[in-house]
Amino acid sequence: VQLQASGGGLVQAGGSLRLSCVASGRTPSRYFMGWFRQSPGKEREFVAAVNWSGEITVYADSVKGRFTISRDNGKNTMYLQMISLKPDDTAVYYCAAHPLIIRTTTPRDIDYWGKGTLVTVSS
DSSP, rough: OEEEEEOEEEEETTTTEEEEEEESSOOOOSSSEEEEETTTSSSSEEEEOOOOOSSSSEETTTTTTEEEEEEEETTEEEEEOOOSOGGOOOGGEEEEESOEEEOOOGGGGOOOOOOEEEEEOOO
């Protein structure tokens, strides 16, 4: 499985961005897909995840109510809509795929990673 994230960029605080992650190769359709992020000097952390059908979503407390995760299996694509962005959201965002992703899933547990996309939120 190959994952390719895109959509990052520079945005002012309060602005919005939408990240995309396209899966290719032998994509396990029943896998959870999710987003993690890593800021300079910090460990990679969980952001959000969605189950294979899109019916179950889970979020980190820090982004709940501002970020929305979704997926379109017909397009093998996952999205992260981010609104009300804060400078603390500045990070490289990575998409991930794994049989199960929950808030306590650690990066070392993840089967598949995509290359990150940088989100910079200016104050």
